[in-house]
Amino acid sequence: MKPTSSVSAPAPAPVPLCDIQAQYTALKTEIDAAVLRVLGSGQAILGPEVTAFEQETAQFCGAQFGIGCGSGTDALVLALRALDIGPGDEVIVPPFTFFASASAVARIGATPVFVDIDPITFNIDPGQIEAKITSRTRAIMPVHLFGQCCDMDAIWQIAADRQLYVVEDAAQSFGSEYRGKRCGALGIVGCMSFYPTKNLGALGDAGLVTTNDPVIDKKLRALRVHGSEVKYYHKYIGYNMRLDAVHAAVLRVKLPHVANWLTARETAAKRYDGLIERANLHGFMRRPIAMPDRRHTYNQYVVRVPSNHRDPLVKYLKENGVGVEVYYPLSLHQQECFKHLGYRTGDFPTSEEAAGGVFALPMFPEITEAQQQRVVEVCSSYLRQTVRRAA
């Protein structure tokens, strides 16, 4: 007879980092109907579904106009181009963010100028912006990382004093609020992503730019269709950055549920906070800190541990069926593709330290208390074993 492991208890069910299928399962009837409606309409790209989605989403964000596009990255490129930013111009961005925040600036021919982050929120530190402003600076890009808005009062003040645009990268913070105002309405333009794992997720890639300015709205609409306002007459050298109708139709089904999903994320975050504290892990694992004047929507629940423990703990969690991810392991000023910008290791110490110590625990609106208990249990068990080994 083959030896079996029947004596040991069955392994606990794995906990995924994110469960995008849960929302489809819950809304299957409506989503299927929406997809079929698009299939039957013969309108694959833009059209009435997209227009309706743009209006509904702009309204949700508290902005006058919404311009659908192919992705959050497209939204950033379109937004910068609509502001006439290009070669010779500089845009202030944090180095601790998803690549697209800075690559969008580089792709339109402008130069990303990095400013280090705040160690508590991981967002750009407004106190360090002034020192990086030159005669070429055109805009500041606050990236509302992990679901929490940047310190906008300070950023608005600098932008007003120095006549700079504020271009929000709100890709991770759909529905997040700063002093009661939703992001997307906190700058001249706001850039949203509906990548499937974001707070509002499409079936594939999708994005949107928000603005209150009718001139910028018109320009964004032209830029996403090859720079033409009248078909085959090109005012600008634009792009093919359109939104597909099928994504708009699915997003319209999901949009009315976003408020509940955001509340569920907040509830799950509070539960993690409590579980980590009760497991007496909070001295080892710093929990995310929500500023009192903001609504953190926890697109990610990012913790921070001493850097010598980060990679071993991440490995241990994965081995034990817990889906975790490091956002982000390498600061953008240290990326190979930005070598020509001339930055060095040590230039942005807070960003570099964050890159060495953070990781995200499983987080999605449907996560259960039992799943969260399991996550924290595995973290505790790592620490017990490490301490035992050291003793």
Ligand SMILES: *Cc1c(COP(=O)(O)O)cnc(C)c1O
């Ligand atoms: C996801 C993301 C983007 C890009 O969005 P895509 O839809 O994936 O192109 C940009 N910035 C940040 C901070 C993001 O998290």
